[in-house]
Amino acid sequence: MSVSTAALDPSVCAPLPVLGQDVTVPLVTGGEVTYAALDYAASAPALQRVWDDVAAYAPYYGSVHRGAGYLSQLSTDLFENSRRTVAEFLGCRADDQVVFTRSTTDSLNLLAAAIPANCQVFVYETEHHASLLPWRDAQVTYLNAPRTPGQAVETLERALADRDPYGPALVCVTGASNVTGELWPVRELAAAAHAHGARIVLDAAQLAPHHPVDIAELDVDWVAFSGHKLYAPFGSGVLAGRADWLQAAEPYLAGGGASRKVARRADGGVDVDWHTTAARHEAGSPNVIGVYAIASACKALTEAGFDNLVAREQELVSRVREGLAEVPEVQVLSLFGDDAPRVGVISFVVRGWNSSHFAAALSAEYGIGVRDGLFCAHPLVRTLLGSDPQDPGECGAPEAEPGERSLNAIRVSFGAGTPDEHIERFLRAVTELVREGAQWKYRTEDGRCVPDRGEAAQV
Numbered sequence: 001m002s003v004s005t006a007a008l009d010p011s012v013c014a015p016l017p018v019l020g021q022d023v024t025v026p027l028v029t030g031g032e033v034t035y036a037a038l039d040y041a042a043s044a045p046a047l048q049r050v051w052d053d054v055a056a057y058a059p060y061y062g063s064v065h066r067g068a069g070y071l072s073q074l075s076t077d078l079f080e081n082s083r084r085t086v087a088e089f090l091g092c093r094a095d096d097q098v099v100f101t102r103s104t105t106d107s108l109n110l111l112a113a114a115i116p117a118n119c120q121v122f123v124y125e126t127e128h129h130a131s132l133l134p135w136r137d138a139q140v141t142y143l144n145a146p147r148t149p150g151q152a153v154e155t156l157e158r159a160l161a162d163r164d165p166y167g168p169a170l171v172c173v174t175g176a177s178n179v180t181g182e183l184w185p186v187r188e189l190a191a192a193a194h195a196h197g198a199r200i201v202l203d204a205a206q207l208a209p210h211h212p213v214d215i216a217e218l219d220v221d222w223v224a225f226s227g228h229k230l231y232a233p234f235g236s237g238v239l240a241g242r243a244d245w246l247q248a249a250e251p252y253l254a255g256g257g258a259s260r261k262v263a264r265r266a267d268g269g270v271d272v273d274w275h276t277t278a279a280r281h282e283a284g285s286p287n288v289i290g291v292y293a294i295a296s297a298c299k300a301l302t303e304a305g306f307d308n309l310v311a312r313e314q315e316l317v318s319r320v321r322e323g324l325a326e327v328p329e330v331q332v333l334s335l336f337g338d339d340a341p342r343v344g345v346i347s348f349v350v351r352g353w354n355s356s357h358f359a360a361a362l363s364a365e366y367g368i369g370v371r372d373g374l375f376c377a378h379p380l381v382r383t384l385l386g387s388d389p390q391d392p393g394e395c396g397a398p399e400a401e402p403g404e405r406s407l408n409a410i411r412v413s414f415g416a417g418t419p420d421e422h423i424e425r426f427l428r429a430v431t432e433l434v435r436e437g438a439q440w441k442y443r444t445e446d447g448r449c450v451p452d453r454g455e456a457a458q459v
Contacts, residue, residue, distance in 0.1 A: 013308040016300070017048035018231065018417030025367045028440050028451045033367035036422035040229070041178050041345045041413035042371055044209055046293070047231040053296040054233070054289055064286055065257065065279075079288050082295035083278070089298035090223055090240050091214030097243040099278045100236065100291050104205040105130040107224035107239035108172070110281055111201055112138070114249035119168040122159055122198070124152070125379040126179075126335065131172050131203045132379070138170075145383045148336055149185040153192055160196035169198035175207030179377050179384070179411065181317075181345030182336050183211075190219045201241070205229050209415055210313060210343035212306050215241060227294040231301070231416065236290030239281075247276045255283035301416070309416045313344045316414055316423055320346055323427035329353075329434050333384040333409060344418070347375070347411040349385065350434060355408045356449035361438040364451045366429040368422075371411040381409055 024032040037045055057078065062071030064079050083098045092098065101107045112134035115121070121135040124143045132142075141159055146152035156171060163169055171193045176183050186202055193200040201222040204213050208225040215223055222241030228234045251258040251274055258280050261273040274280050301309065321338075324330045329351040334340065350358050359372035374381045387407055412426060441452040 013305075013312040015312075015419050016231075016304055016309070016416045018045040019048060019051055020045050021417065021419070027367060028364040028453070036366075036368040036425055038412045038414055038418070038422060038426055039369050039371045040209070040415045040418070041181075041206060041375075041411060043228045043234070044231050044415055045417055046233050047297060047300050047417070049300045050232050050293050050296045054293050057292060058289065061288055064288055075288050078292055079286065082291045085295040085298050086238055087240065089213075089302065090238075091216045092240055093216050095243060096215065096241050097246060097278045098238060098240045099246065099281050100286060100294075101224075101239055101281075102235055102287075103130075103228070103237040104128075104203060104224045104226040105134075105237075107237050108201070108203065109134045110239055110252045111222060111224070111245075112136070113252055114245050114281075115170055116168045116245065116248070119170055120163050120198075121170050121172065122156065122163075123172045124155075124174075125383070126177065127172065127174055127377065127380075128178050128203065128205070129376045129378070130205070131174060132377075135172075145335060145380060149188070149340075153185055153188045156189055157192045157196070160192065160198055163196070163198075165197060169193075169196070171198050171200040172203065173200065174203045174205075175213065176210065176343045176345065177335070177377075177380070178206045178345060179347050179375050179380050179409070180334050180336075180340075181206070181342035181347075181413070182334065182340045183207075183342060186218050186220065190221075194219070199242070206343060206345060209301075211310055227290060227297065230294060230297045232293035232297045233290065236287050236294050238294065243276075246278075246281060250274075251283060252281040253283040257286070258283035304416070313415060316418060316420075317342060317344055317346070319423055320412065320414075320427065323423075324348060324430065327431055327434050330430065333381075335380075335384070344414040345411065346413070347381075347384075347409045349409050350430075353433075354449070355410045356444075357438070357442055358433065359410050360442055360449040360451065361433055361440070362426070362429055364442075365433075365439055366425060368426055368429055370426075371413070373408045375409070375411055382407075385409065 023035045025035045026032050060071055060074055062075045064076050087098050101110055108130055119138050121138040121140045123132055126145045143155050143159055146155050173189055174184055175186055190200045199221040202220045204223050204225040207213055209230045224239050227236035258274055259272050260275050263271050265271055324332055331349050333347045349355060355372045359370050362368040362370055442449050443452045
């Protein structure tokens with residue numbers, strides 16, 4: 001999977017309007033500045049278009065599927081039309097199902113609950129914890145971090161060749177790393193999986209907001225992603241793909257909506273006839289607004305011209321990488337090397353700095369929001385940093401004091417709503433912090449590095 005920047009036309013590819021683009025935040029050194037949101041990999045700001053669509057619908061929402069009133073019928077139509085919009089956005093096949101969930105984590109846990117008995121699962125240690133951890137009831141093979149896309153395919157082929165050829169098998173892989181942003185060879189991995197009789201699920205949480213995802217073209221069996229990374233509000237996600245395992249599994253949640261008919265038996269028990277459609281795994285009153293927000297985001301990205309959005313983002317990626325390369329103390333983390341294609345997610349460490357201290361200074365002194373820690377991908381970050389698996393450091397909660405050796409990294413991430421100015425401010429801030437140091441003293445409080453407001457003196 002490659003991305004070209006040749007077709008970029010800056011005159012027709014402005015950043016998309018997002019919520020919060022005019023929010024100002026205070027600086028510890030005095031004054032205020034417009035907030036630079038560069039933590040898209042955790043949660044992208046909602047598109048203004050999405051928010052407007054949700055606000056327009058909100059007065060009309062009602063119960064879904066079971067209401068006779070006008071608003072219930074309207075909401076049911078909107079809910080099911082949103083399902084069709086997401087299916088089109090993902091290039092779903094005719095017999096694929098789109099199941100609405102709460103997040104990527106929820107989607108993958110749903111699939112983990114639906115895999116057949118004695119299923120063998122193959123997952124790289126490089127995965128986000130949402131992909132790494134759900135397979136608790138399966139026989140799991142954890143694959144070592146590959147150092148090239150070709151090695152990723154070879155590692156999987158060797159592992160699959162050694163498996164029980166008669167039982168079910170599933171491969172779980174990310175489309176774009178939430179740590180390095182690097183694109184994985186999804187189509188090649190899918191071909192390897194299918195050649196050995198296995199299925200494959202794509203964690204597209206970081207891929208879908210940055211790059212078109214086509215289930216049929218990639219030939220994957222399932223795709224999972226979250227609304228809050230696709231420029232929609234929190235609380236909604238998608239699992240889309242083949243229906244057979246989902247139809248054969250017990251409902252993910254038991255309750256209204258998942259059941260088609262419930263009757264008492266003569267012996268006092270209960271017989272349940274479960275749905276075989278996506279409703280089987282959507283028990284309870286659904287998050288109609290969240291689902292509609294995802295569909296609105298899918299439409300907005302498509303109508304804006306995804307190719308142009310991709311091209312503009314690649315210009316930003318190049319600018320960030322070139323700018324960081326000009327600072328010798330900065331080490332950008334990578335599995336596949338400097339030339340590997342990637343989305344707008346870049347992690348790095350700074351020699352002489354604890355990552356938490358550096359991120360805190362970016363926020364307090366420049367109004368820039370980035371992420372520091374292990375990014376819910378502990379094995380991968382520790383591999384990239386060359387640290388021992390037993391070294392301290394938690395996801396989002398670094399323990400080192402300012403100036404101590406960093407066992408974590410800093411992640412800058414951006415996307416369709418990022419202004420050029422935010423990128424330039426970030427690069428200027430990195431350069432100034434490395435060359436001149438922080439202007440303020442910092443301390444650790446509740447596991448986070450924060451400005452020491454008890455001491456007004458600058459350093």
